[in-house]
Amino acid sequence: MPFASLLLIAPFFLWGTAMVAMKGVMPQTTPFFVAGVRLVPAGVFVLLFCLFTGRSQPRTLLAWLWITLFGFVDAALFQGFLAAGLVRTDAGLGSVMIDSQPLAVAVLSLLIFGEKIGLWGWLGLGIGVFGISLIGLPNEWIMGLLHPANKDLGLGMLADFPQEFTDVKVVISSLFDRGLWLMLLAALSMAMGTVISRFVSRHVDPVVATGWHMILGGIPLFALSAIRETQQWQNLDFSSWMALSYATIFGSAIAYGLFFYFASRGSLTSLSSLTFLTPVFALLFGNLFLSEMLQPHQWLGVSLTLVSIYLVNQRDKLSKLLKLQPATEIEDKVGGNKETF
Template identity: 75%
Template sequence: METKLAESRLPFASLLLIAPFFLWGTAMVAMKGVMPQTTPLFMAGVRLVPAGVLVLLFAMLTGRPQPRTGSAWLWIGLFALVDGALFQGFLAEGLVRTSAGLGSVMIDSQPLAVAVLSLWLFQERIGLWGWLGLGIGVLGISFIGLPQEWITNLLAGGSIATSVDIHQLFQNGEWLMLLAALSMALGTVTIRIVCRYADPVVATGWHMILGGLPLFGLSAAVESEQWQQLDLSSWMALSYSTVFGSALAYGLFFYFAKAGSLTSLSSLTFLTPVFALLFGNIFLSETLAPYQWMGVCLTLVSIYLVNQRDILAKWLQSKKSVANPSTEKPSSENQPLLAPSELELAKVTVKIAESESEIWR
């Protein structure tokens, strides 16, 4: 792990390093456990708005500037729509129809969509390992989201069963979670532009508030008995998802992102569905079919390959250099003149922009 834990003065820093991913995974379990006592849109709003207030309070205490231009508020509003309202809305509705573990796996597949969107919009290089990860990810998601009879027929060399209703397929929770992952991927792309006009922490807080208010409005219009059946344990679970699963997890992530390697930190993203699967089985007695476990494993492998594609490419290149030592190193005279401080600042800015939206769970 490349994150500079030695620089941290916090006790048990190695445990705190994985805490954000633990909190996001267990928050999924807590939300799923509350579902029978509340409604999905109300729960999504409760998770967003209070956490956004906490983030803005932190921003005020640390003296971060508020948005001042129309362009800043426009992009924050778009960010709130895709990464706030749509993401949390699809996530909550999907949890009604699927397990916390599978839902977390589908959500964490969003780096696959980010890689494709970045290639299309920003001409970012995916590379061999990235394309391999994308292919494995598509296969893994298919094992998770497609009906078992489809998979059985396809593996047997047959055709897809015509008796399966296509409309019913896209009402499954797994596909709503996939829509949530796509919404988050759009948010990941959008925040790159948001950071040009506003402080990223302030934008994060406002996007949660602005994204949560429409969910409350929709809940008031189409849902009923949102909180009447909530008992003390249910309110505690919602509070855990809001305070620990959102605000605190973000705070810890920002701290370690500033103290060490963002690339190494983002490689731990795969721990989120692992924790969700584990605690979903312990507390909610959730079980998966064998072919779903296969899909989970394939999806986790794909997430790792996509997140670490640059490091894997460098490792492969170093192996080739060792195997072929006669390869001449390029002369420093032919290298472009870059200011190291500016280059590092650009890298960190892009990485923070990618990470902030990617890890909201």
């Protein structure tokens, strides 16, 4: 159904456009405050929606334990690492690190739920990572890869190091000096949260769990902001508050509610692969509203990203069509349901 397909990609559209809305706000505020604002009010909105639609609240201690773990990993850790990493990492490079998490989700889903990935699935995931790399990595890196004679990749490489140690030094420098390790931890936290949401849905309505996990995960971030940050809101003007409101209501409440609803019902690998769309939407709307120009290699990245999503989501049909392996249904080992996106 076309409407169902639109709902499926809606979280990634909203996340991408929320990134555009937030771009001009960060210089006027502080990262942990923004992370808290994106979670706690959004969680309240989600719970109000659940109240009006008659969704049942958690009733058992086990349900609350799963929600608390969910909130700690997917909300507090993910948003905390993301906020801290953005202070020291370029937005494009950070987006690449975050949106590589479908690979972690695929591996975890294979090990825990037995989701079959197959040749076409792995090929699609690989193409997706390459595509978002073309979109988000600094131009100097891309040009350096295309023209190996150019040794300056913008990484601060030191000429006095022997060549055999150069790559090691670059990796260590990038991870610890540029904050990429924080982005990697954020991506892993998001991947683990996606997997945990499947277990949470066994004990409580997934939309209700989404609301509570944002509140429980956002409170520690507000506490960190109160302890470590100053001037969190004094410099925010009306347009900045509107941008924060968009990121909270659409980029968090609606986007997270839809994402974890779908995560509780179908293939985590297929759903997570759609995360590759987030930087695509961010780039396209940044070009439309902020006059940010896309380079030719970024357009190539957009195209490869769309190809990767097709391969991952149609991997069973392609395998059956080309007789490389029998088509498989993705079985939910937790709930016992067989559903595909």
